[in-house]
Amino acid sequence: MSGAAGSQTAVEASHATLRIGTRGSMLARTQTEWVAGKLRALGHSVSIEIITTTGDTRTDVAVVGIGGDGVFVRELERALVERRIDVAVHSLKDLPTAETPGLDLASVPRRATPFDALVGRAGQTLAALPRGAVVGTSSVRRTLQIRLLRPDIVVRGLRGNVDTRLRKLDAGEYDGIVLAAAGLQRLGLGQRISEVLEPDAFYPAISQGALVLQTRVDDPQTRAAVAAIDDPETHSAVLAERACLGALAGGCLAPIGGIARPNATGMLQLGCCILEDRAGGVRRITAVAEADPAGVSPTALGLTVAAQLRDQGADAMLEQARRF
Secondary structure (H helix, E strand, O other): OOHHHHHHHHHHHHOOOEEEEEOOOHHHHHHHHHHHHHHHHOOOOEEEEEOOOHHHHOOOOOHHHHOOOOOOOHHHHHHHHOOOOOEEEEEHHHOOOOOOOOEEEEEOOOOOOOOEEEEEOOOOOOOOOOOOOEEEOOOHHHHHHHHHHOOOOEEEOOOOOHHHHHHHHHOOOOOEEEEEHHHHHHOOOHHHOOEEEOOOOOOOOOOOOOEEEEEEOOOHHHHHHHHOOOOHHHHHHHHHHHHHHHHOOOOOOOOEEEEEEEOOOOOEEEEEEEEEEEOOEEEEEEEEEEEOOOOOOHHHHHHHHHHHHHHOOHHHHHHHHHOO
16 A cells, blocks of 8 residues: 555544534634635545634623633634544634644645735725724734824724624724735625735734644644645745744734745745834834745744844833733
């Protein structure tokens, strides 16, 4: 029996059906159905298990008020550890940089659009919104970048799934809302986007637009199965971004943005920013570095950018942010 055939037989023997866990929101289910389709196309039998997370049930308060990092992933990870599922599908930006013992980030499929998007009720761009317009988001990172670009705008908290947020916008509660472009596109709502907000003016969350398939370390058959839909370029990019975030001790709620991507010369370039709310307005620092992916690890690139940010006062800025 060939190695490839033996590996496939081992997968089938270990898991007649790959049980994939996901959150229950329309976006999470849409993303997971996409993953399931890819795995089915490779010959795997797949079932989907809906798991409710703390972040899904507590939409009445800001995420930071219900436990901060990990509120959208803890129950999924618990289901993996308890062997109720074989794979957990996460939006990678929701996953803390400190990995859970016994679990492995086995596969990162090709990334969708990584940037934020403004959905204006009247289709305006951020610059075209009227003075004093109300923009909805509960992200500190997004809030501070909006205020940096448009200090006259009123930023008001907004939680709930994508449909809920759009409904509140359409009802006139907001003049615009900021969402991940990838989520809108995956839901077939890309036409609602008024403007894609890109660096250098507007940095996305670390790993935004990327999915990750998490498995148990002691389940090599499932890890091999999901590795077939891994995208090495995306995987390298998010490793660099998460290394920078982790080195700064910044969680997924910290006012840190960043994006890694190949530049025109084939180098992997990572740019990150940190934001701080101060009495005189919003302060932002940025750092950009690049590395030859054939000779420098993505993690090393992330650590380089983190060191550049530290040289500009990142630690003090993030300590100030943690007090609030």
